[in-house]
Amino acid sequence: MAWIMLVVAGLLEVVWAIAMKRSDGFTRVPETAVFLVASIASFVLLSRALRDLPIGTGYAVWTGIGAIGAAIVGIVFLSEAASPLRLASLGLVAAGIVGLALSSAAAH
Template identity: 50%
Template sequence: MHWIILLIAGLLEVVWAFYMKKSEGFTLLVPSAITVAAMIASGVLLSFSMRVLPLGTAYTVWTGIGAIGSFLLGVLVLNEPAAPMRILAGAMILSGLLMMKLSNAG
């Protein structure tokens, strides 16, 4: 259950990063409000997952989900470049997340 909570927290990190970009420096009300709400929810869920999961694992997976998700959203929705070096970097982050999860199977 704590892994599912952590996954949701990581996905909310992607949400707040996306809407932070859309808020144009917190000058637009709705995207700014979504950003703040998603930040709070993400942080709260991260803290719940840390009740059971080790700090290093939970935080690394949380930020990794945010990084990979934001990268993919940027490429797929915002037409950001998908250069080979960026794809390789994303793959390395993803492999690190998988290793972190496997090292804490439970």
């Protein structure tokens, strides 16, 4: 259950990051409201997941999901660059997340 909460928390990090960008410096009320709700929910789920997961693994997976997800949303929906180096770097982040998750599972 901790892993499910962690993944959902990471996905909500993507939501709040995109909402923060779209809020135009917190001047748009609907986007700011989405940011607030998603960020609070993300932190609550992260804190609950960390009851059972190591902090290093949990935090790295959470931020990694958020970083990769926000970058993908930026590329697909916001016309951000998708250079080979950028995509390869995202792949390295993903490999790091998988490695941490596997090493954490092997330690238990």
